[in-house]
Amino acid sequence: MKSIKRETMSKQVVDRIIGLLKSRALNPGDKLPSELELCEMLFVSRPVLREALSSLETMGIIRRKTREGTYFAEKIGSxxxxxxxxxxxxxxxxxxxxxxxxxxxxxxxxxxxxxxxxxxxxxxxxxxxxxxxxxxxxxxxxxxxxxxxxxxxxxxxxxxxxxxxxxxxxxxxxxxxxxxxxxxxxxxxxxxxxxxxxxxxxxxxxxxxxxxxxxxxxxxxx
CATH class of the missing domain: 1.20.120.530 (GntR ligand-binding domain-like)
Known part of the structure; x- marks a missing residue:
């Protein structure tokens, strides 16, 4: 079996996090679980998770607040x-x-x-x-x-x-x-x-x- 590339894992994590919105498990403006909790939920390492979160932030889907955590954006941005x-x-x-x-x-x-x-x-x-x-x-x-x-x-x-x-x-x-x-x-x-x-x-x-x-x-x- 071919090993799963880290880039592919990161994309899968992006899809899973977006899936939290689609399923209404979380709503726009809601706070995401901590990095440790997300790693345990998604069975991925912290570097893979952070790569996925960076991609989501670039797309404007999440926003990170210093000392407060990570939140879904409240509305669709540009x-x-x-x-x-x-x-x-x-x-x-x-x-x-x-x-x-x-x-x-x-x-x-x-x-x-x-x-x-x-x-x-x-x-x-x-x-x-x-x-x-x-x-x-x-x-x-x-x-x-x-x-x-x-x-x-x-x-x-x-x-x-x-x-x-x-x-x-x-x-x-x-x-x-x-x-x-x-x-x-x-x-x-x-x-x-x-x-x-x-x-x-x-x-x-x-x-x-x-x-x-x-x-x-x-x-x-x-």
């Missing part, structure tokens, strides 16, 4: 999705499609959940974009981010920031044929108007029109 995106770096069509798939769903939900305060934030961002014909990209990104978070879905929240950052990084590496400031502002205004009316269908259509134009601009520049 690290697991960031790692997955890093493996797709350079695949521009896939990144664009992923952004469309995520944001079209988010804006539809946002039309039902967005608050008056979040609408005021979007309106302020539109005004600032209108006054900044050059260098309005950060405002554009924040506009989309506010919409994503207004969907108020903790499972999806961890996805939007790394996806927008990856998209921005991708755009910085290609020479884009820039569209006019006026058309970009007009498309964002249409999205805002649909959200203000709490109209999911119109919000989806407006977001699709905007992202489709962005996708065509990107693909034509390749």
């Amino acid at each position: 690290k697991p999705y960031s790692i997955m995106l890093a493996l797709s770096a350079g695949d521009i069509p896939a990144i664009m499609e992923a952004r469309m798939a995520l944001e079209l769903g988010l804006v539809t939900i946002a039309a039902e959940k967005i608050t008056s305060e979040q609408l005021r934030t979007l309106e302020q961002l539109l005004n600032e974009m209108s006054e900044n014909k050059e260098g309005y990209a950060p405002l554009d990104k924040e506009f989309h981010r506010v919409i994503a978070y207004s969907a108020n879905n903790p499972i999806l929240e961890g996805n939007i920031d790394p996806l927008l950052s990856m998209f921005d990084e991708t755009l910085s590496q290609i020479a884009l044929q820039d569209r006019s400031h006026e058309s970009t502002l007009r498309e964002h205004q249409a999205i805002y108007d649909a959200l203000a009316k709490r109209d999911p269908v119109a919000a989806h259509a407006s977001m699709y029109a905007h992202l489709h134009h962005v996708r065509m601009k990107v693909m034509n520049s390749l």
Whole structure:
């Protein structure tokens, strides 16, 4: 029989610890047993366990507090999705499609959940974009981010920031044929108007029109 590699054992420990969440033996925010207890439960050495815990911490699944112990994260963070995106770096069509798939769903939900305060934030961002014909990209990104978070879905929240950052990084590496400031502002205004009316269908259509134009601009520049 072939000996089990330490790396394989570490991965198995990762799966077993994640299994504690899946089975609801422990819940998000709960404290994990001590290292000694985990070693006894999983029949592994302390070096193997620590390797597994380091992997889980890198992925944002656990957090370690000095003198307090190790805890499961209370909500899904962006690290697991960031790692997955890093493996797709350079695949521009896939990144664009992923952004469309995520944001079209988010804006539809946002039309039902967005608050008056979040609408005021979007309106302020539109005004600032209108006054900044050059260098309005950060405002554009924040506009989309506010919409994503207004969907108020903790499972999806961890996805939007790394996806927008990856998209921005991708755009910085290609020479884009820039569209006019006026058309970009007009498309964002249409999205805002649909959200203000709490109209999911119109919000989806407006977001699709905007992202489709962005996708065509990107693909034509390749």
